[in-house]
Amino acid sequence: MPGGGSRGPAAGDGRLRLARLALVLLGWVSASAPSSSLPSSASPEAPFLGSAQPPLSDRCPAACECSEAARTVKCVNRDLTEVPADLPPYVRNLFLTGNRLAVLPAGAFARRPPLAELAALNLSGNLLQDVRAGAFEHLPGLRQLDLSHNPLVNLSLLAFSGSNASAPDPSPLAELILNHIVPPGDQRQNRSFEGMVAAALRSGHALRGLQRLELASNHFLYLPRDLLTQLPSLRHLDLHNNSLVSLTYVSFRNLTHLESLHLEDNALKVLHNGTLAEWQGLARVRVFLDNNPWVCDCHMVDMVAWLKETELVQDKARLTCAFPEKMRNRGLLDLNSSDLDCDPILPPSLQTSYVFLGIVLALIGAIFLLVLYLNRKGIKKWMHNIRDACRDHMEGYHYRYEINADPRLTNLSSNSDV
Template sequence: MPGGCSRGPAAGDGRLRLARLALVLLGWVSSSLTSSAPSTSSASFLASAVSAQPPLPGQCPQPCECSEAARTVKCVNRNLTEVPADLPHYVRNLFLTGNQLAVLPAGAFARRPPLAELAALNLSGSSLEAVCADAFEHLPSLRQLDLSHNPLVNLSAFAFSGSNASFSAPSPLVELMLNHIVPPDDERQNRSFEGMVAAALRAGQALRGLRRLELASNHFLYLPRDVLAQLPGLRHLDLRNNSLVSLTYVSFGNLTHLESLHLEDNALKVLHNGTLAELQSLPHVRVFLDNNPWVCDCQMADMVAWLKETEVVQGKARLTCAFPEKMRNRALLELNSSHLECDPILPPSLQTSYVFLGIVLALIGAIFLLVLYLNRKGIKKWMHNIRDACRDHMEGYHYRYEINADPRLTNLSSNSDV
């Protein structure tokens, strides 16, 4: 687990300036009071004091490469453990890829003066495990953020909105890349990864201006019901290369500006009527559905009919069946209702499971018969005892019946009782 979230150390530029001024004044006072010291020593002291200060704002941090003309700073593959404190104020494009940042604390980019022109921030592949609340505050022009290829164990729900989401201004983000941010299974802390990402996307309606969202290669099994509820301005949504088996619970109805929806390389088996109707209602959308294991049975009939009529799906002629075996590689557009049957044909893996279950039950049955055979004498004696007991009971009932049926025997029985 990464370290706790705290405010970034770079927020104290004002304190650095005060310390620098105090050091210079101290050198001037000491040189004035020490009349026996030569003037050269005072000058050398001041020179060393000034040279020992951090770089002035506008200078390039030592491990980075800067281009003021291109407004770009690159700190790539430098094994940095924190964001450089002395970033130039002119930076518009900042690359911090391939480092060892681990934690992005609150105020990680807060500076005085602020980085008011920073518009594109790339933090991909920097071993980030935690992004804290308010990590991107004081970046008023940030439009593009890339956090891809980081094993995020903790993505704060207020990472993009700020801890006072109900009062803070909307995020300026237009493009957000969160590709391949899934942590290892042993570091998920028994929490839903899908839920953690959804909470960060919907907190405080901060991302209402977001137009591009990339969530590829995250092993998503499902999409939470309201994950897209606060993203009405979304135009491009990339969900390719996940493990989505259904879109039943997620709603696309509010994404009226959506232009592209990438669902390639998932585990989708069929799209149901509710999803089909929502996609058809979006006026500008293009949907990509390649490389999904479509199951061509009777439940596919509505989707096949929809595919034949709609122009929403791009490359729909390439969509083919994966199951059942007899339909494998058949194009969906070539199917009709007579091809789509719900046969009791099971996938090979399920067939193997039933065969194994049959073998186990047969073995249990054989053991039971063997136990009966080994105890056959005791079982035979037990059955004889039951038979004799039943016979005695039946004879008693038969005797009573004969007495009750014959009046003479009844009277005789009554007199004998007397």
């Protein structure tokens, strides 16, 4: 019995320990069960996240070539008629060239998520005719825009700002390239092409941060007076290969940061004192004037004197006279005031015009004489009739004068009347 009693307490302690161990194991399992079930509950959401935001390298339009490493998308010569909708959000440089984007509507680049990294956009050579208000909205990082080689018939007043006409949003653009955008003559509207471009550039304060503007090869005949008034930050202005005859009406006074002004290959004949004084007031500007048909007459005296003193004009030694003929190819810096006179001799073009006019008048005179010769008999008869009429009239006048001159005939005439 004693032996059995001693085994009883020991066996009870063993069972108690086993029970406690079982409770501890059960509590640990119950505590760890939620954490083990978390992956299983989260796993259904994983495919949803993947479908909402695929890897960047997988989002590339079918008609384009994408490089995530270079942050570049190229959609070149693909005959696209609209901007691709599935552009990757990482794009920084976008080339949409050689396509058929005839119209660029408002919000053409609005995407979700937005193309916040897009900094350089090239839309050249797309047969683009209509750029509407707000076309470049939702591109907060756009710094460079190239619309060259597009026959723009309509460039909206708010093309480079927001679509809200009452409060246009400022544009982040620093470089705007509009080379060779003049449409064919049969596609132009009644308004001036120069005025349309100027209106888009001076719209509100949208382009006050613009630093580079290229308007080459657009056949501009003149520059509107207020073309540059809203571009105070401009540093580079390219107007080469146009048809500018004069710069009298445009002001450069507010372009205090201007560094380069390209006016090569235009139709400039002389620069007046007002323009020269404005350029002289710009501290850092460099002017390029090659290949203009300078007329070296008395109106060129002030410009020649200014050229000899200034350092603003690059390669000024290459500037030569085009008219008059006797001054052709003479360097402007080699001229003296005695060489510059207003010779009354007409230029060859006007001489040719007057010779042609003389030939026409001579031909008309010959035709007139021929008509007179062919009608000589009728003219002779008409002259004889006039002569006879004049003779009868003169004879009657002479007869009346003789009667009135004789006093006796006068009294007789009076008595007969009585």
